Amino acid sequence: MAITKEQAAGRIMVALDYPNWAAAEKLLNALEGIPCWMKVGMELIYAEGLSIIGDLRRRGYRVFVDLKLHDIPNTVRGGIASLTRHGANMLNVHAAGGRRMLEAAREGLEQGLQGSGSSAERPLLIAVTQLTSTSRETMNGEIGIPGTVEDTVVRYARMAAESGLDGVVSSPLEVRIVKEACGDGFITVTPGIRPAGSDIGDQSRIMTPGQAIAAGTDYMVIGRAITAAADPRASMEAILDELVAHA
Numbered sequence: 456m457a458i459t460k461e462q463a464a465g466r467i468m469v470a471l472d473y474p475n476w477a478a479a480e481k482l483l484n485a486l487e488g489i490p491c492w493m494k495v496g497m498e499l500i501y502a503e504g505l506s507i508i509g510d511l512r513r514r515g516y517r518v519f520v521d522l523k524l525h526d527i528p529n530t531v532r533g534g535i536a537s538l539t540r541h542g543a544n545m546l547n548v549h550a551a552g553g554r555r556m557l558e559a560a561r562e563g564l565e566q567g568l569q570g571s572g573s574s575a576e577r578p579l580l581i582a583v584t585q586l587t588s589t590s591r592e593t594m595n596g597e598i599g600i601p602g603t604v605e606d607t608v609v610r611y612a613r614m615a616a617e618s619g620l621d622g623v624v625s626s627p628l629e630v631r632i633v634k635e636a637c638g639d640g641f642i643t644v645t646p647g648i649r650p651a652g653s654d655i656g657d658q659s660r661i662m663t664p665g666q667a668i669a670a671g672t673d674y675m676v677i678g679r680a681i682t683a684a685a686d687p688r689a690s691m692e693a694i695l696d697e698l699v700a701h702a
């Protein structure tokens with residue numbers, strides 16, 4: 456399906472993996488006017504606190520808070536309730552916490568919304584299946600889960616859907632099988648994006664931006680391909696052109 460460059464931008468979540476707000480702000484200025492999402496995770500949140508969610512929202516961005524909660528159900532319920540009150544558009548937990556934990560996360564989201572007044576927007580709640588840095592060898596030999604990565608991703612995705620979550624984080628390689636198992640409306644958020652010829656780094660299960668959009672991913676998370684580029688805006692523009700060409 457043909458998409459415009461602006462629609463393509465709405466499918467990109469830029470990973471703001473920076474040690475402080477000043478560094479993140481430099482990137483925001485470089486990407487000024489491009490209507491992508493911003494993803495904030497441990498590095499920036501632990502350095503600057505959750506107030507950066509509001510800072511990004513006021514700049515007009517939709518914000519994915521990527522803290523990947525994984526704890527006992529009661530703790531995750533409370534954590535998600537508190538996070539919900541900060542006004543993010545997307546939150547996540549680890550599917551490996553199991554069904555009761557996923558259900559508790561969902562309950563926490565409802566509790567958080569009730570505590571933040573009628574104007575609060577409902578964030579999307581998604582579950583991490585297998586990290587995109589995890590290969591089959593790592594999953595089998597170190598984590599101790601037998602079988603293929605695809606089987607685990609689909610099993611976790613089904614459990615997340617049955618627990619009332621909105622979608623999953625997976626590699627773009629698994630988008631098709633997740634959609635087949637959970638339906639087209641079940642959201643896929645895919646890191647592990649590497650433009651052709653770029654350094655894979657610590658990722659394992661990767662696709663190019665063009666391959667990921669052709670595979671049907673809803674949102675692709677892109678960090679270093681943009682943030683570590685000599686010219687981040689030029690890198691973003693090249694990725695947008697690739698998405699428009701392959702959608």
Ligand SMILES: O=c1ccn([C@@H]2O[C@H](COP(=O)(O)O)[C@@H](O)[C@H]2O)c(=O)[nH]1
Nearest residue numbers: 470472585586587646647676677678679
């Ligand atoms: O399975 C996962 C879950 C989250 N991530 C996050 O996405 C970005 C990817 O950054 P790159 O620089 O594009 O590799 C990063 O913030 C991770 O924490 C992931 O990579 N895989």
